[in-house]
Amino acid sequence: MDGAGKDRKILGKTAGEKIHTQLAGGPQQVFSNIDRFGIDCELTRTGTLHCAHSAAGLANLKDRLRQYLARGLNAELLSGEATAAKTGISAYRGAIWQHGVGTIQPLAYIRGLAHAAVAAGASVYQGTPVVAIERAGGRWRVRTSTNTIDANGILLATNAYHQDLSIGNAVPQYTPVHFFQAATRPLPEAMLERILPERQGCWDTALIMTSLRRDAAGRLIIGALGNIEGATSGIHYQWAKHTLHQMFPYLEAIEFEHSWHGRIAFSADHLPHIVKFGPNALSIFGYSGRGIGPGSVFGKAAAEYLLGGNEEELPVKPSTTYREYFTAAKSCYYEFGATAMHGLALLN
Numbered sequence: 001m002d003g004a005g006k007d008r009k010i011l012g013k014t015a016g017e018k019i020h021t022q023l024a025g026g027p028q029q030v031f032s033n034i035d036r037f038g039i040d041c042e043l044t045r046t047g048t049l050h051c052a053h054s055a056a057g058l059a060n061l062k063d064r065l066r067q068y069l070a071r072g073l074n075a076e077l078l079s080g081e082a083t084a085a086k087t088g089i090s091a092y093r094g095a096i097w098q099h100g101v102g103t104i105q106p107l108a109y110i111r112g113l114a115h116a117a118v119a120a121g122a123s124v125y126q127g128t129p130v131v132a133i134e135r136a137g138g139r140w141r142v143r144t145s146t147n148t149i150d151a152n153g154i155l156l157a158t159n160a161y162h163q164d165l166s167i168g169n170a171v172p173q174y175t176p177v178h179f180f181q182a183a184t185r186p187l188p189e190a191m192l193e194r195i196l197p198e199r200q201g202c203w204d205t206a207l208i209m210t211s212l213r214r215d216a217a218g219r220l221i222i223g224a225l226g227n228i229e230g231a232t233s234g235i236h237y238q239w240a241k242h243t244l245h246q247m248f249p250y251l252e253a254i255e256f257e258h259s260w261h262g263r264i265a266f267s268a269d270h271l272p273h274i275v276k277f278g279p280n281a282l283s284i285f286g287y288s289g290r291g292i293g294p295g296s297v298f299g300k301a302a303a304e305y306l307l308g309g310n311e312e313e314l315p316v317k318p319s320t321t322y323r324e325y326f327t328a329a330k331s332c333y334y335e336f337g338a339t340a341m342h343g344l345a346l347l348n
Contacts, residue, residue: 045100169283177263180224185219
């Protein structure tokens, strides 16, 4: 079943088609924001590569391509040889090259949006966590430890970083999953001509996905599931070095200059969710690792709803409650699985 088919099965035909259509416009929404606000975020628009790590992965990609083309997306299936030319990796069986999309530096994008919001008159506060949200006098009252703000509308957008604040049905429900990335030192020019020379972002079809991209300085960035601040960090680091050596045996000794990780809010159906927890009040969460494009789409739609009150502006119909179960256990399962797979890879 394709993504749109899954969405229709879960949400119904009309609602499923609506969210799929709006999310398909996510990359263009991001590009529009970058152009409109002049955001410097290392934008590339050379497409993305979804790479087949096995024969089964290639079969999966062929089915995905059929779905993409049926929906009018600009994509093509590359041979193993063409994929090697695009990536510098000879092991992949092929790849879907999707045009009209690209990569960004996410933190720079968020900072650019924040600057644009401030320029438009918004106030941005850091280090002032909210301790309570309540209704008072027909408006919303937001309390911090030192101040109180009254507002006509409120959007809770903490996603996988919600902490402490208990506000009933508005609290995001998700399975927290760690994803890490590690960046090499800038590579020599001769290497950059061989490794992702057009700077497409790529990821593979493996059960524990590997992602790769380059930054503007020429660093090679590898990513995968895993917590690099926990007890299993050593396994994930060694796996990352081992994998880059396997992919690019012509690279010299690999040392990482930077590394970081974040939390993904996985929902059980892998769809974003909106909970309406009061008049003109929304909680949005569950991007399941696809937050940049969908977050831009949902953010714009939420702002339009809070300003105008038209629920049709929203990609999905809000619910009044949403629950996820066994989230802590599932989080441990994902981390254990990533660690086990990375550990086994080191033995090969």
